[in-house]
Amino acid sequence: MQKILIIALLSYFTGFSQYSISGKLDPSENISWVLLFKIENGEEIYLNNSEVTDGEFDFKIDATEKPGILRAYYDIEQRQFVEFLFNKENVAFEFDPNSPMLSIAYKNSRENEIYRNYYTEIYGLQKRLDTVQMAYFSNQDQSLNAGLEKKYKENLKELKKAQSKYESLSNNTLAYHFIKASAQYNAPEPIKIPQEYLSEAKLHFFDALDFKDEILKNSTFLSDRMIDYVFYLNQAENMLAANDLQSQAIRDIEDKIALDPALKARFYQNLITEYLAKDNAVMAEKILKKYEQLAPEFQNRAFIAKTKEDLKTAVGSQAPEISWTDLEGQKTLNELTDYDYYVIAFFSSTCSHCQEEMPIFHDYILGINNLKVIAIGLEDENSFASYNTMTENFPEFINIMESEKWESHLVKSYGISSVPSFFVLDNEKTIIAKPGDVEEIMRLFGTD
Template identity: 25%
Template sequence: MKKIFMLSGTVFVFSMNAQFSVNIQTQPDFNEQDAVLYTLNGSKDIIFTKEKNKNNSWTFKYPKNYSGMMKIYFPNTNNSVSFISENKNVNIKLETKANKIQNIIYLDEANELMNNIQESSQKKEIILPALAQIKEYYKDNTEFGKALISEMGKLSGTNSVDQTKNPFVYYYNTNYNKFLSNDSSKKATQEEIVNFIDKSNDMLESSSLLRPLLVSYLNVGGNTNVSTSVDTLINRLNVETPRGQTVLSELIDIFDVYDMNEFKTKYLTLAKNLKCTINDRLASTLKSNAATDLGAVFPAYKFYSPVNTTAKTIADVKADKKVIVFWSSTCSHCENELPKLLTKYKDLQDKNIQVIGLSLDTDKNSYTTKIAAFPWINDSELRGWNSSFAETYNIHATPTYFILDANNKIISKPNHVGDVLEYLKLK
């Protein structure tokens, strides 16, 4: 797809008086010991803590109020399950087979409600248009015609949510339908989006709505008004506030994803020059960008299971230059670009330039099949976007390239394989 923390001691002290708990149950044959609990800040998963398997279950005690998206990640089997918190106990049962999650059973009321609404919305988007086409061929007074009308009525209906009982479910679905629905007649204006982001409560950051809202906001403004749109938004929010900084961080990442380097540079510079206290979300963005900026020494990485090398780390690889490419076997742009790198591989070797491919794959068979054609150094943790290097190297999309000198200093960050070959004078 082309360019789309540890628990503190004080939290441990309060864990005996948890606000709510998260309990995950699995079958006895699920071969996993560790589970990691994440909360959400904007579009970034934030590690809360890790627990060990006890009788095929994991129980997390959460010590404070939290309403929003959460995730459990099983690092050894690379499984994950997403759910919501209404600041009440969460209870989930996982049906598994061959160490893979086959089915998720939500046992608490809030997650069961949210799941039913999501399933209903999917049916409405996929099935309702098809039924509308079929209906044209049947008269309303026939048995099948009546059945079609009945089913279309059910799918067209809205799901009623008690805001006082399930405030996050109400918040998420109401605002998703208002601002992000595929219904073109309901498209929100920029002013409506700005007002919502400005006045919304803390559930905005934990809802997963913020990133798509910002993309929608920029799309409504158009490609010729990006700076004006962004300046209007961040001036309204004030970049010295936590929300203003979180939004600024998200925008910098969006510009990175879509190769909008001019805008990324402008607003990254704005963030660097802030004199106020920086929140964790923006601090993380500044840190990851500084670590992978031109002139920086490429952050250390220890190979997981490397192929075509005896080196233990990237720094151990000796070459006049190194081309680092982050890719995936499911990435269509990688499918187009990496063969072009392959055709020049002999020329790269002649110049003592080494290629190192770091894959964000999850399927071992797909990864192994693909690298059989790539003679350069290959490595993968087989954890997809949960791979450790995704955060370390500020990777938002594949393929992403870096060119290093002999001392592992970043000397170029090409956007495409053609830029790589041109920089190395091989085009």
Template identity: 30%
Template sequence: MKKILLGLLLFPMLAIAQQTITGHFAPENSFQFGILYRIAPDNVYYVTDANIDSEGTFKLNTQEDTTPGMYRIVYNLPQDQHFFDFIYNGKEAVEFTFNANKEITFTSSEENKLWSEYLTKSFQFTSALEELSTTEGVKERNISKALEEQNAWYQDLLKRAEGMLVYDLINAVKPYQENNFSTYKAYTEKVKSNYFNNFDFTKPLLQNSGLPLEHSIKYIFNYADPEHPVTSRNVNIDTVVKKIAATDNKYQKQVLSNLWDFLATNEQVSEANHLAEKHLIPLAQKLDDTALATKLTIYKNISIGSKAPNFSWPEYEGDKTLTKYFHDLAPAERYVIVFWSSLCSHCLNEVPKLHAKVASMTPDTVKVVAVGLEDFEAEWAPVAARFPLFTNVLGLKKWDNEIGNMYDVTATPTYFVLDADKKIIAKPEMLKDVFDALVIEK
């Protein structure tokens, strides 16, 4: 069973007194600075920064009006790759050690210690249960005993968390307790059916945290049918949408947008498109969020397996101007759409090689549409003339060109390889991969 382990959560904001945040980074002299951000559901907000001294120590004194919640320390560039998150409740100092392996240990702060314990122990219990369930000869009473130990630990953890920010979060993800264990499969089915029992998406405390998203992602992936993974994950997505239906539309859009980002980033294309088509695009349209609806639609239109979006260009025959359409191109076994520019050095290196490759193949096996993203026709025309085997299309306004925007082009060269039905089969980043995609197995 695939496990999705995510980072610490976002927490709601209250007001409290001054405390310190101290970090010890190892090895010494490997880190230079620390930037503190406050995390909110919609963004991260700069708070302050400090240098990490020669002994690897970083220290910040928070202001009296520093609001409790989830905070982020960035310790290197790029910022989106070098950071970690922690809880600040305003009542206690936070102190930690951090090493080059990105391992963080909290030496002060009960909030962070308890949440770290929850993340570590819950994963250990889940892994142990899976191992017991797949080990031949293990008796049911062994699994029942492991479940009893898990429940005893959880109840103790919850008791220790009383009065803290982390309490409601730990309470929301209460593990299912089976009193009449029969088989692990039956137990797993009950865990899935009871997964959201303690989780109230309407609570402001949870809405202002990242827990709803994390909990939903774990549900979608951890309880998918391994024999039908995509279909079952899509069913799980539908369940998540139903669970948040009691919240307002703006909050639903926030959670589902973040979920879509996770799916797209992790290349879960079918699941991302299912979420978008069935739920998120209609919601975006309902809220008049044209930008989001357009973004999701473009992603779907240029996904692997989709028929490449149609577009047109003018061709001139004497005094006549004819409008040509991509979908009307003569049949071929493969099509390539390449977005390039006459001022792009990589393009001027690769596009001639693509032309030579097409010239070496059986005529009409591969048809190439080369869209030149340009500011001026005069720069493009003499270069495009070197590629007579291509269908050359001038795309003026460069990065604001309609065809380029239709294909979400942000760099040149950009390639799309299509099959005989003009369905996208590859989006190679390297020219070698373009050539590989042109190979047709008989």
């Protein structure tokens, strides 16, 4: 996903009934439409759309629209957008959709330019400071330490000067809130031991943030920073250790937002989404319990229902039961005991990818003695014949046909939205992986 914050903060003129948000994509990359959303309480709300003509698009914003962050999506499926802050003024910019961060340019937004210049300058200065700190970690020659310490302090002084300059330039604007909140803590002198450096970073991570700032709360800024704190400052070599570290990090944040249930609800929702994306069912369930303890008015029942469905097939969860009938009678997944691993494969005989991958998969498992495949064909009355023909070549699979296709109860139980889809289970029928294709399964079990 490509993403950039474009801050457009201009003075209010009461004489305008509408404001213009115009942009140009260069090259246009065959983009036909741009969709405009606003961010309100961390959520995207659709505003308008504009056709792209010769790479150009234009939106009209009603004068009653409140100042805040807007997003112009130029590829909604890939979530590619430019993000800017509307403050009761016309905004015009152009960018290359392949590299918006590097190419963005503004025509009539001084404050936008201030924020962009801030980002560019601060990023460069911070990178220089970090380079010295990294050298200080690895330096074994004590005679060089004094020089590194001096260089570090010089760079730190320059960084603080730049931060102060941009806070002054953006004073009394919405951009100021983001610039001030972006100030990163740096120790007054370089730290020799990496673990001490990490501890300092954690201790001071939120120094520049005001959790009561309504402008930050209405954007995604606070939410993004909280997620960064949990996941990027609290990593470990294994999941159990990472879960412990991240649980403490979550408690740290809960202490800071204890009196703000709306922000806490958003924090929990973001955590659950992240943990599900990482297939960490243990932490997703843990946070879901916290979320359900909030007052009802701060809960999203649809989100809770979807999360519970997703948890059924998250890595670490017990696979939903499957039953079928063969010549020996009624069988179930949980009754199978003869193998170390099981793969549940959803496919359809009319799916071109399935037609290509499933025969390869069947031939591959012939050399694996401790693996059994339960192949579930999603079919309808028009594909019964092709299913029977296809599965004649899969004698090593347990073949199950679901005649209701996408309405099948197994489709709903496993959350299937496309085929082929695969789930790898251990001998306890716990989901241990969800490979994207047959090649990934082959890498899991070895390709020899």
